[in-house]
Amino acid sequence: MITGESLAQVASQTIQALACTNAAVNMPVFRPCIGMDKNEIVTIARKIDTFDLSILPYEDFCTVFTPKHPKTKPSLADIEKIESQIDFETMINEAVQNTVYKIIR
Numbered sequence: 556m557i558t559g560e561s562l563a564q565v566a567s568q569t570i571q572a573l574a575c576t577n578a579a580v581n582m583p584v585f586r587p588c589i590g591m592d593k594n595e596i597v598t599i600a601r602k603i604d605t606f607d608l609s610i611l612p613y614e615d616f617c618t619v620f621t622p623k624h625p626k627t628k629p630s631l632a633d634i635e636k637i638e639s640q641i642d643f644e645t646m647i648n649e650a651v652q653n654t655v656y657k658i659i660r
Contacts, residue, residue: 561589571588571628572627578631
């Protein structure tokens with residue numbers, strides 16, 4: 556899995572939160588932006604022509620499900636409890652049906 560997480564860029568991107576992500580998946584997690592600040596990430600996004608895509612006015616998973624006061628030190632047990640209440644199959648099917656392919660050169 557490849558994410559765009561950058562350490563401490565937002566409240567949920569703490570060492571503890573990143574460790575919970577690692578523990579919750581059965582695959583390697585790559586974070587190429589982990590040590591970059593927002594300006595560096597935006598510069599790269601413009602260079603690879605993904606910036607305009609990233610600012611489209613659509614709600615995504617992050618904006619829909621981000622709490623008003625995210626935990627900076629989540630526990631894996633809390634995450635597993637919440638995840639057990641989510642209908643992932645429906646969410647995955649909707650995501651696949653709405654997938655947009657973009658060739659990045």
